[in-house]
Amino acid sequence: MKICETMIGKRLKLSKYAFIIESGFGYIIYSSATGAIIKISEKQYEDRTRALLTDCDDIIMDEDDDYIRVLFDSGILVPYDRDEYSYQRFLYEQIFAGDRVLKLTLLTTRQCNLRCIYCYEKHKDEYMNDEIFGDIITMIEKYFKNRVYNGVSISLFGGEPFCNFDDVYKFLLEVQKICKENNCSFACEATTNGVLVTPDRFEKLIRVGCTNYQISVDGVKETHDKHRVRVDGSGSWDIIMSNLKYMKKTAHIFKVIIRTNFDEEIIERAEEFYRYVKDNFDDDRFTIYYENIKKLGGENDKKLTPMSTVEKMVANISISELLERNNLKCELTESRSQPFGQMCPAIKHNSYVVDCDGTIMKCTLSIDDEINKVGKITDEGNIVFDYDRLSKWMIPNCEHAECRECKILPLCLGRNCVNSVAHGNDFYCNYTAHEIELEEMIKNKIN
Secondary structure, eight states: OOGGGGGTTOEEEEOTTEEEEEETTEEEEEETTTOOEEEEOSHHHHHHHHHHTTOOSOEEOOTTOHHHHHHHHTTSEEETTOOHHHHHHHHHHHHHTTOOEEEEEEEOBSOOSBOOTTOOOOOOSOBOOHHHHHHHHHHHHHHHHTTSOSEEEEEEESSOTTTTHHHHHHHHHHHHHHHHHTTOEEEEEEEEOSTTOOHHHHHHHHHTTEEEEEEEOOSSHHHHHHHSBBTTSOBOHHHHHHHHHHHHHSOOOOEEEEEEEEOHHHHHTHHHHHHHHHHHOOSTTEEEEEEEOOOOSOTTGGGOOOOOHHHHHHHHHHHHHHHHHTTOOBHHHHHHTSTTTTOOGGGSTTEEEEOTTSEEESOSSOTTOGGGEEEEEOTTSOEEEOHHHHHHHHSOOOOSHHHHHOTTHHHHTTOSOHHHHHTTOOOOOOHHHHHHHHHHHHHHHHO
């Protein structure tokens, strides 16, 4: 029996997380609580949708009314007596507290083969050695044996995670083997600059189950080679493009997120860049993601000029419109418009960052911050936690009045960035700007 059949004759209301967006063809209805997007273009439904904006206090579930049933099933209409804020808290506990996949982000090295102008890390010749890799493997085996987790998801990070490729590859082979022996799930992804993912290495990574990649390409060759330079000062565009084009030629199942860190110069040439992407990577396995360049504590911060909040919002909307016009799939719109899609991984009970020396952390942006060092992995594969520090990252942050009334609370549950809260900073969220930006991006997606 469908849930709506138990609601026949019951009173409904418009969800506080529903957006009714006027468009050139009629209306777009979106729910941040479910991620549902409904296009309304037929006259009879346009009139009823318009009425929801002014009169939504007398809606009754009618089993013969397809319009009402669709809106209910999509989370646009909800039971009249539902406390939606509490319901979102409940869903979080149901979904994430019950997640039994161990998510490990490994800083396989602090070193990198590039010197990007906005990088916040201090590059050191420190690498995860066989002993630490072995401790992680022992830990995974123990968790599986004790049925704490039924799967593991590895995210390779750095520095550049493939600077010590052979050691990383050997580790992944072993983890893949352990997962098969224990009938547990295994997934692997990498955040990499793409320079070292050469064709022969890509083939090996696919065989070992590393099938998801985030690779930064900062616009056209001229802007990219200015931002993402090698240690010797030369550009990295040509080798990255060569590697990406090889990936595309294969028949493998994989996913590449082409990430762009933009500033005003990159924005000015965005149309040229995304036309290049369209011409060369018009493939469902390639998606787009973009962020503005930020000051994140690196030595070059004083040389950076980040955009203002309004400038970023305008740029985000402009890029989303450009991507839709070129029929390019946008990871940003897809993921960030879904429930919990803007939630920081650091808040999750099963998500940890492992430094190359075995230190356990929660955040990849504060890797040298003492507050972020919440534990240490032992030779026996156990984690010794500093629970006082760990608790700073795990405390819910959606009790503020702004969160309780925010229309996009289901996207982040007040946990967009836990770093600031862990450091005791006052809560701040420009939720009005986020709502406007989200509406415009959804309009661009549907129009």
